[in-house]
C-alpha cells in the first residue's frame with residue numbers, strides 16, 4: 296500500500312492546476328488522487344489537455360468536500376478569486392489541509408481585499424488562520440498548519456527581490472518603484488480580448504496601473520518587514536511570451552552600500568534556501584534562466600550618479616509564482632525537505 300500523501304486539485308483544468316499535475320507527477324511523496332472541475336465533472340482531464348494522454352486516465356471529480364476528503368489528505372485550490380473564500384470553510388471542516396493559490400486568503404484585512412478584489416472577503420477567522428506562504432521568508436510558520444495562502448506571482452518575484460534590503464535598511468522604503476512584466480499564462484487559460492494572439496503578439500502593454508490587486512499584498516509584507524507602513528508604485532506589463540515574470544525595482548540606497556554589499560546581504564539572507572540564486576556583480580537574470588523551474592534569480596546594479604539601486608528578480612509565474620511554491624509549501628507543512636519534487640533544472644533554451 297502506498298504511503299504517499301494524497302492530494303486533490305480544485306481548478307485542475309486551469310493553468311495553475313495543470314502545472315500542479317505536471318510537477319506532482321514526479322513528486323516522490325505525493326500522489327494526486329483527485330482532479331476536480333466545476334464545469335466538466337465526469338470527463339477525462341486528458342480531453343482538454345491531450346498532453347496528459349496516458350499520464351492521467353481518470354475522470355474529473357465534482358467539487359464536493361466529502362468526496363474530496365474520501366480521496367485526499369490535502370487539497371490545492373487553483374480557482375479564480377472569490378471561489379476559495381466560499382470553499383475553504385467546508386474543506387477545513389472536512390479535515391483537509393488546504394493550500395490556496397488564489398488571492399482570497401493573502402490580505403489580512405477584509406476591507407483591503409474588498410477594495411482591491413471587488414469581491415466579498417473571507418471571514419476574518421480564515422484570514423487570521425491562513426499562513427502567508429512566501430517560503431523563504433515565512434516558511435518556518437508553515438509547518439503543521441492546515442491553511443496556507445500561496446503568494447501571488449508578482450509579489451513572489453518582487454518581495455524576494457526587496458525584503459533583505461528593506462529589512463536591513465539598505466534602501467529607503469519610501470522610494471521604491473516596482474516595474475513588473477508577465478507572460479500571458481499569468482492571466483489563466485480563459486480567452487479574453489486582451490490576451491488573444493493578435494492583441495498580444497508584437498505588443499507590450501501596461502495594465503491595471505495603480506489598481507493592481509497585488510499592490511496591497513506587496514505593501515502588507517513590506518510594511519511587516521520594515522516595521523512601518525510602506526506604500527509603493529507598482530506597474531504591471533503584459534509581454535508576448537508564455538511564461539515568466541521579471542520585476543525590476545528601483546530605490547534610493549541609504550548609507551554607502553554598493554552592489555557587493557547587496558550581494559553579500561542577499562546571499563546571507565537566503566543561505567540554505569536553494570531556490571533563491573543571487574547573481575554576481577554585472578550579471579542580471581533573464582526569465583529564460585528560470586523557465587520551468589522553482590528558482591527565483593536576483594541581480595543588482597548601482598548607479599553612482601543617482602544613488603539608486605536597481606534590483607532585477609525573475610521567476611516562472613506558474614512554478615515559483617504558483618504551483619511550485621504551493622508544493623514547496625506542502626513540503627514545509629509536512630516537515631519534508633522543501634525541495635522534494637522540485638529539483639527541476641530550468642528548460643533552456
Ligand SMILES: NC(=O)C1=CN([C@@H]2O[C@H](COP(=O)(O)OP(=O)(O)OC[C@H]3O[C@@H](n4cnc5c(N)ncnc54)[C@H](OP(=O)(O)O)[C@@H]3O)[C@@H](O)[C@H]2O)C=CC1
Nearest residue numbers: 306308309310311332333334373374397448481483484617
Ligand atoms: N496563472 C498564473 O500564473 C497564476 C495564477 N494564480 C492564481 O491561481 C488561480 C488559478 O489561476 P489559473 O490557473 O491561471 O486560472 P485558469 O483560469 O487557467 O483556471 C481556473 C480554473 O478554476 C476553475 N473554476 C472556475 N470557477 C470555479 C468554481 N466556481 N468552482 C471550482 N472551480 C472553478 C475552472 O475550471 P472548471 O471550469 O473546470 O472548474 C478553471 O479551469 C487564480 O486565482 C489566479 O489568480 C496565482 C499565481 C500565478
Ligand SMILES: CC(=O)N[C@@H](CCC(=O)OP(=O)(O)O)C(=O)O
Nearest residue numbers: 397398447448477478481482508
Ligand atoms: C498576466 C496577468 O494578467 N496576470 C494576472 C495575475 C493574476 C494572479 O495571479 O492573481 P492573484 O495572484 O491575485 O490570484 C494579473 O495581473 O492580474
